[in-house]
Amino acid sequence: MMRLVIVDSDRDFSAKVVEEARRTGDIDVAAVLHEDQGAVETVRRCGANLVLVQLSSPSVDGAALVRRLRKEAVPSTIFVMATAAEETLLTRTVELGADYCVIRPFDVPTLLRRMRQFARPGPAALAAGDEFEQEQVVTAIVQRLDALGVPRHFKGYQYLVDAIRLVVYDVTLLHTVTKELYPSVARRHNTSSERVERAIRNAIEVTMTRGNLDQIHRAFGYLLDGKKGKPTNSSFIGRLADQVRLQLRVG
Structure with a gap:
């Protein structure tokens, strides 16, 4: 507690x-x-x-x-x-x-x-089960990003991990991406919301071009933009958060 x-x-x-x-x-x-x-x-x-x-x-x-x-x-x-x-x-x-x-x-x-x-874990930290669940969530996110071919060395990779994890537990953040989600990730990395948004955008665009196309189409399908062939930041984050939530039955 x-x-x-x-x-x-x-x-x-x-x-x-x-x-x-x-x-x-x-x-x-x-x-x-x-x-x-x-x-x-x-x-x-x-x-x-x-x-x-x-x-x-x-x-x-x-x-x-x-x-x-x-x-x-x-x-x-x-x-x-x-x-x-x-x-x-x-x-x-x-x-x-x-x-x-x-x-x-x-x-x-x-x-x-x-x-x-x-909340950060403190002397009266989250129960071991909660910590284990959070580790499972992060592991599932990383596995999905790797399967899509998101470059691990990009800053946007870690920003995506954090953003997806937050949305797994609170899907309403997708309605306030610029006002709450990006600032939340930025605070964790001592950077700005704008840099978080750009880095995530860059990671997604590179993935859509050089990543695993079969996995990309399997994961996103109709969410791909008809003109650009690339999901928006929020749709990318939201779709992966949904998949992780269903996989682990979180929430």
């Missing part, structure tokens, strides 16, 4: 997160703090692999907390909540090491879904 520490001065919102986490049952809210004092120690003591931080309030300095967590090498995934007016400070917080940013207002179920996707 994932363990979460909340650092937010908004008591009503914190209570909503706690309630939703209890309802779903797979995220344990280990502590709720309404000020940042002692937050690093609390995260360590609880063995939390998720931290939800308010960006700015009189009692919470989210940027400073992110800096301290990263300076002390706390291996938690950090989610920062902000308003649209705090964009400049939010950018700085990402540079300091925040993993994911959410703009208020947003709904709590969506927030928790994102947490499940991005």
Whole structure:
């Protein structure tokens, strides 16, 4: 089970997160703090692999907390909540090491879904069965990419592995490819969304030209573009994610 520490001065919102986490049952809210004092120690003591931080309030300095967590090498995934007016400070917080940013207002179920996707294994890590399943998913993705002839030495290869894995667990990401999927992959590789998109596009185009044509037609069929003969990034990712999900009965 994932363990979460909340650092937010908004008591009503914190209570909503706690309630939703209890309802779903797979995220344990280990502590709720309404000020940042002692937050690093609390995260360590609880063995939390998720931290939800308010960006700015009189009692919470989210940027400073992110800096301290990263300076002390706390291996938690950090989610920062902000308003649209705090964009400049939010950018700085990402540079300091925040993993994911959410703009208020947003709904709590969506927030928790994102947490499940991005949580790093921590002292209270995912159960062995979950870890084994994730290894199986990655192995299945790699096998399919290799069968198609996607060049392993291309940057787009690893980006595809990550993108497909994310979509296996959350198909709705295909509806927000540029706003959520590419940025999610980019954060994992310390690069930009645009570079992720270009690298994936390049890997797909080379594969369609030099790859295993029999496997390509078997995998995609009608999804191939009638004019260019190449699937779009999203259709390529979505089709392979569907195949892996069916193969392993994930979700």
